[in-house]
Amino acid sequence: MSRKILVVDDDQKTRTLLKTYLEKNQYEVYLAHDGASFLAEFTRYQEELSLVILDVMLPDTDGFALCQAVRRQSNVAIIMLTANSDETDRIVGLELGADDYIAKPYNPRELLARIKAIHRRSGLDNAIAPRYYHFLGFCLDTVERSLVDPAGVNVVLTGLDFQLLKYFAEHSGQILDRNILAEQTRGRDVGPLDRSLDVQISRLRQRLHDDGKQPELIKTVRGAGYVFSAQVSTSHAP
Incomplete structure (x- = not known):
């Protein structure tokens, strides 16, 4: 399995910073700025991705709809991002098939820890980690x-x-x-x-x-x- 992650977030600065941070930690990162570009990138790289990160608030749709679209065709791991601290968003995301949830603003190290935890459960990091x-x-x-x-x-x-x-x-x-x-x-x-x-x-x-x-x-x-x-x-x- 690859270490390729697709991130959708409508904030360019957030996307760029997250891409830089994850690439420093040996992940290959693809970016999308809205739902349409995400679905296009997901269709293109679906078989290669190990995880997708979905921002809940997007200009043309929301992360919940994208989560449903992903789950209709893939079991790839999903992490939801939201600025809403309401627990309802977390519950809805998990019920729709997300694997984890983190509220904005978040510490990139915490997001990385959650990514690694998901990959450990899938056996990905165990396969490549040094002994x-x-x-x-x-x-x-x-x-x-x-x-x-x-x-x-x-x-x-x-x-x-x-x-x-x-x-x-x-x-x-x-x-x-x-x-x-x-x-x-x-x-x-x-x-x-x-x-x-x-x-x-x-x-x-x-x-x-x-x-x-x-x-x-x-x-x-x-x-x-x-x-x-x-x-x-x-x-x-x-």
């Missing part, structure tokens, strides 16, 4: 779900430890907000008083021998989230 992540002498094996330290000793990881470390390694150098990290490891956002994610990160720092008072590997970015500062390389062999 090993290497950083500071550590080796993370994503098949065995294990971590070996620079001395060759296995580091004990819980399931949550592994999920968090893998996500950090995949997004090294990026500031990741708390809600995205919580969604990746727990499948839900965290409230302002929920300290479970902070406890989990503290535990992971201990596993990595990252000084809790002045961590150099998993750094806190005040008011923004966390960043994994190590240089990470990948391989398909240890």
